[in-house]
Amino acid sequence: MRLLRVGRISALNMYPIYHGLERAADPTLAFTDGVPSELNRALLDGRLDVSAMSSIAYARNADRLRLVPVASITAGGAVDSIQLFSRVPFDEVRTVAVTPHSETSVALLRVLLGPAAAPFSTLATPPADALETVDGVLLIGDEALCGLRAPFAPFRTDLGGLWSERTGQPMVFAVWAAGAEVARERADALAAFAGLLSDARAAYLADPEAVVAAAAARFPFPAGFIRPYLRRLRYEFGPAERRGLEAFLTRARECGELDVVPRLAAHAA
Numbered sequence: 001m002r003l004l005r006v007g008r009i010s011a012l013n014m015y016p017i018y019h020g021l022e023r024a025a026d027p028t029l030a031f032t033d034g035v036p037s038e039l040n041r042a043l044l045d046g047r048l049d050v051s052a053m054s055s056i057a058y059a060r061n062a063d064r065l066r067l068v069p070v071a072s073i074t075a076g077g078a079v080d081s082i083q084l085f086s087r088v089p090f091d092e093v094r095t096v097a098v099t100p101h102s103e104t105s106v107a108l109l110r111v112l113l114g115p116a117a118a119p120f121s122t123l124a125t126p127p128a129d130a131l132e133t134v135d136g137v138l139l140i141g142d143e144a145l146c147g148l149r150a151p152f153a154p155f156r157t158d159l160g161g162l163w164s165e166r167t168g169q170p171m172v173f174a175v176w177a178a179g180a181e182v183a184r185e186r187a188d189a190l191a192a193f194a195g196l197l198s199d200a201r202a203a204y205l206a207d208p209e210a211v212v213a214a215a216a217a218r219f220p221f222p223a224g225f226i227r228p229y230l231r232r233l234r235y236e237f238g239p240a241e242r243r244g245l246e247a248f249l250t251r252a253r254e255c256g257e258l259d260v261v262p263r264l265a266a267h268a269a
Contacts, residue, residue: 003030007039007051011141020200035101050178054103062262066183068176072237079160083144085153086136097123098138107257128152170244
């Protein structure tokens with residue numbers, strides 16, 4: 001039996017989907033855990049067949065990939081887990097150390113800060129220490145959530161919230177994509193997997209408390225923190241998400257983060 005190699009983001013934000021995939025217990029799936037930047041590289045290198053992927057990384061490599069247009073990680077406002085922690089207000093930020101674990105959030109920060117900000121550096125020290133030499137640090141995922149629970153900077157800016165405030169659009173942080181060769185040669189397996197993604201999303205919407213309870217047993221956050229956090233996220237990829245992604249990619253191209261805005265596949269149920 002030839003397994004479908006699936007990337008699994010090792011953070012709370014995508015857990016509702018992975019919880020459903022785990023419960024499906026499909027023996028044809030083999031999971032690899034990692035942060036988004038690692039999974040992006042693994043998919044592009046051919047070490048994975050399909051994965052959740054940073055939306056900007058998909059756009060930069062769309063000619064080598066095929067979108068699986070049934071799921072995403074999207075926020076219609078503040079997201080909590082994409083935060084700029086800074087020692088000055090956001091509009092005064094000029095120097096930033098960014099997490100090495102994300103690509104979309106880094107591009108979004110460049111879009112939101114504009115040309116006044118200096119080139120970003122990569123965060124290589126504890127965030128509180130980094131703030132001694134830069135104006136702000138960008139954290140994502142569970143690291144950002146921990147920063148909210150134990151604040152270490154006088155200012156914080158939720159990038160999802162700021163994006164929606166400025167544009168009126170949802171922010172699509174990640175999409176699902178497969179290698180182009182996988183899409184050609186294993187179309188049936190990929191279609192079956194797309195069905196599992198849709199089923200996982202539907203199962204979460206039908207019983208979110210089961211996912212909250214399972215997540216509380218797996219991640220270092222209590223159910224009372226997890227529940228409102230997950231409510232800020234949605235996992236479909238419909239017309240609204242496609243419009244939001246197109247808006248983000250257009251602005252990313254305008255600020256030099258993307259060469260070409262790819263054509264996005266039509267929504268599939």
